[in-house]
Amino acid sequence: xxxxxxxxxxxxxxxxxxLQWACSALLLDGPIRQGPYYYQILILAGIxxxxxxxxxxxxxxxxxxxxxHAGFFAVxxxxxxxxxxxxxxxxxxxxGFMPGDAQGAALLVLAxxxxxxxxxxxxxxxxxxxxRLRGDYLAIVTLGFGEIIRxxxxxxxxxxxxxxxxxxxxxxxxxxxxxxxxxxILIIRNLTRSGYGRALLSIREDxxxxxxxxxxxxxxxxxxxxxSAAFAGxxxxxxxxxxxxxxxxxxxxxxxxxxxxxxxxxxLGSLSGAxxxxxxITVLPELFREFSEYRMVIYSLALILIMIFRPQGLLGNASxxxxxxxxK
Amino acid sequence: MSLLRxxxxxxxxxxxxxxxDVSFSIELGQLFxxxxxxxxxxxxxxNLITGVYAPDEGSIEFDAKSxxxxxxxxxxxxxISRTFQNIRLFGSMSVxxxxxxxxxxxxxxxxxxxVILSSAFQxxxxxxxxxxxxxxxxxxxxxxxxxxxxxxxxxxxxxxxxARALATEPKLLLLDEPAAGMNPQExxxxxxxIRRLRDEFHLTVLLVEHNMKxxxxxxxxIHVLDYGESIAEGAPDEVRRNPKVIxxxxxxx
Ligand SMILES: Nc1ncnc2c1ncn2[C@@H]1O[C@H](COP(=O)(O)OP(=O)(O)O)[C@@H](O)[C@H]1O
Ligand SMILES: [Mg+2]
Numbered sequence: 001x002x003x004x005x006x007x008x009x010x011x012x013x014x015x016x017x018x019l020q021w022a023c024s025a026l027l028l029d030g031p032i033r034q035g036p037y038y039y040q041i042l043i044l045a046g047i048x049x050x051x052x053x054x055x056x057x058x059x060x061x062x063x064x065x066x067x068x069h070a071g072f073f074a075v076x077x078x079x080x081x082x083x084x085x086x087x088x089x090x091x092x093x094x095x096g097f098m099p100g101d102a103q104g105a106a107l108l109v110l111a112x113x114x115x116x117x118x119x120x121x122x123x124x125x126x127x128x129x130x131x132r133l134r135g136d137y138l139a140i141v142t143l144g145f146g147e148i149i150r151x152x153x154x155x156x157x158x159x160x161x162x163x164x165x166x167x168x169x170x171x172x173x174x175x176x177x178x179x180x181x182x183x184x185i186l187i188i189r190n191l192t193r194s195g196y197g198r199a200l201l202s203i204r205e206d207x208x209x210x211x212x213x214x215x216x217x218x219x220x221x222x223x224x225x226x227x228s229a230a231f232a233g234x235x236x237x238x239x240x241x242x243x244x245x246x247x248x249x250x251x252x253x254x255x256x257x258x259x260x261x262x263x264x265x266x267x268l269g270s271l272s273g274a275x276x277x278x279x280x281i282t283v284l285p286e287l288f289r290e291f292s293e294y295r296m297v298i299y300s301l302a303l304i305l306i307m308i309f310r311p312q313g314l315l316g317n318a319s320x321x322x323x324x325x326x327x328k
Numbered sequence: 329m330s331l332l333r334x335x336x337x338x339x340x341x342x343x344x345x346x347x348x349d350v351s352f353s354i355e356l357g358q359l360f361x362x363x364x365x366x367x368x369x370x371x372x373x374x375n376l377i378t379g380v381y382a383p384d385e386g387s388i389e390f391d392a393k394s395x396x397x398x399x400x401x402x403x404x405x406x407x408i409s410r411t412f413q414n415i416r417l418f419g420s421m422s423v424x425x426x427x428x429x430x431x432x433x434x435x436x437x438x439x440x441x442x443v444i445l446s447s448a449f450q451x452x453x454x455x456x457x458x459x460x461x462x463x464x465x466x467x468x469x470x471x472x473x474x475x476x477x478x479x480x481x482x483x484x485x486x487x488x489x490x491a492r493a494l495a496t497e498p499k500l501l502l503l504d505e506p507a508a509g510m511n512p513q514e515x516x517x518x519x520x521x522i523r524r525l526r527d528e529f530h531l532t533v534l535l536v537e538h539n540m541k542x543x544x545x546x547x548x549x550i551h552v553l554d555y556g557e558s559i560a561e562g563a564p565d566e567v568r569r570n571p572k573v574i575x576x577x578x579x580x581x
Contacts, residue, residue, distance in 0.1 A: 005445070187443050190443045190444070190445055191439070191442060191443055194442035194443075194453075195428065195429075195432040195435070195437075195442065195452075195453075195456070196432075196436070196439060196442055198421070198425055198428055198429045198432060199429060199432050201418065201425075201429075202421065202426075202429040205417075205418035205420060205421060206416045206417070206418060206419075208400075208412075209416040209417070209418065210418075210429070211400035211404070212378055212400055212404055212409070212412075213404060213409075213429060213430040213433075213493075213495075213496055214404035214405050214430070214432070214434075214496050215401055215429070215432060215433060216399075216401045223439075
């Protein structure tokens with residue numbers, strides 16, 4: 001066993017640390033006038049990348065059509081925020097011996113773990129009954145789930161109800177968000193290239209044949225779905241601790257739809273496509289602010305045009321992250 | 329010792345009785361043929377044995393274990409594998425990945441090992457690749473390993489179906505019309521291949537085939553279905569001369 005294989009982890013951390021420093025120096029209180037605005041877009045792009053890459057595992061790789069990703073995003077965001085808002089004081093006093101920054105980091109990690117676990121659990125509860133059935137049940141159930149979660153949150157006073165959840169500590173930043181991006185991409189990439197990934201692709205290709213080859217189709221679908229949900233939960237935790245404020249308006253069906261557009265744009269099943277799609281869908285609306293009312297119309301048209309003219313996505317089978325994998 | 333024993337197996341689809349009281353047993357290591365006119369219920373029998381459908385009546389015993397109604401993946405893990413009459417490859421995956429996928433359940437490492445690319449994972453990937461390439465070479469598909477399965481010519485797809493079925497390391501291999509769409513030379517090769525696979529992998533084979541030359545040439549024992557019912561069983565020569573069998577085939581043609 002060589003430790004060399006793990007060398008890339010500290011390297012990534014150092015790079016992220018340097019970039020974080022660069023962000024603070026240039027964008028946040030640096031010479032660039034609109035710096036904080038660009039910084040915000042950067043962070044949102046990171047969060048959208050995590051969402052797109054994770055949804056792609058279910059919708060693209062395993063071929064199961066989920067349209068409620070925003071629901072898991074919400075579960076992660078609210079549970080994580082609850083942990084830091086309500087558990088924060090206790091945890092801070094418990095960790096009193098640590099420097100303040102380390103306390104914040106520890107609190108964020110705890111909140112993220114909570115958000116991830118809660119979203120994964122929600123994924124399990126939604127996934128098991130709906131993935132056992134063939135066909136389009138998953139789409140219907142996830143759509144319903146997303147709306148139910150939103151309405152539920154809207155009616156919980158402890159998380160602000162219709163006013164929104166305020167007072168969430170600002171714990172996440174470039175370092176954490178892009179640490180999450182790297183983790184999501186690496187984990188999902190490795191998973192997709194392993195036998196598990198091949199098994200998921202085979203389910204997308206032909207369920208009956210996959211079963212005949214010994215693959216427990218339902219269990220694998222649920223596994224992919226739960227992993228997707230867990231990463232959406234992580235994205236939610238990072239999101240809430242960046243914006244410091246959560247409102248259910250960020251977690252509507254429109255958000256779910258947006259994530260689907262990202263992966264369709266990049267080509268269902270393509271990891272680098274999902275990353276690219278997430279960046280495009282984060283940046284484009286910022287360039288065309290005056291059309292923001294027509295967002296849904298434009299998205300729908302875009303989706304239809306993609307389906308007709310480039311069903312393999314913008315990148316098609318090309319891949320920016322190495323060997324091509326099931327893009328088409 | 330019999331490896332597979334079907335006892336009065338019945339399956340209905342609405343008003344149609346696709347198989348009715350079908351009983352036979354296959355000895356370990358046997359090359360067993362199943363023939364009958366179109367619609368006789370052969371594929372339905374495959375679907376019953378592999379768990380795609382549950383039997384309405386009757387029992388299926390494999391390796392002295394009752395498997396009727398088990399889910400397909402569990403039956404596969406017990407050691408029954410099959411090819412499909414209407415080819416069902418994983419079309420947009422490479423030829424090699426089609427075969428690798430079928431290895432997954434026997435050769436997988438844990439999810440965690442796969443995600444961290446542990447050395448156990450890498451070793452198993454290398455082993456899997458070696459095994460799968462060997463299977464592809466055996467079926468003369470080695471040079472197409474990186475092609476998408478759906479781009480292969482028809483005859484090659486049939487052979488890939490066999491390679492994929494073998495990758496699950498079965499005890500019993502079910503072949504559903506493997507020679508369909510093959511030219512005479514290809515069917516000739518297929519006959520040799522089936523015998524060779526049986527010997528090399530210590531298989532028991534249940535073969536459904538319309539090409540009488542192939543069935544008669546390969547099988548040691550043949551069971552005949554007509555309209556879902558058993559009408560004859562015996563050695564190829566007996567079956568060939570059986571008036572009921574002749575009538576069933578003439579009646580259709
Ligand atoms: N899923 C199904 N639903 C309805 N009828 C079916 C189904 N599968 C098979 N059958 C019917 O059962 C009969 C036997 O079909 P099959 O087993 O495919 O015959 P074979 O393989 O011998 O040609 C046919 O009449 C067919 O139409
Ligand atoms: Mg048939």
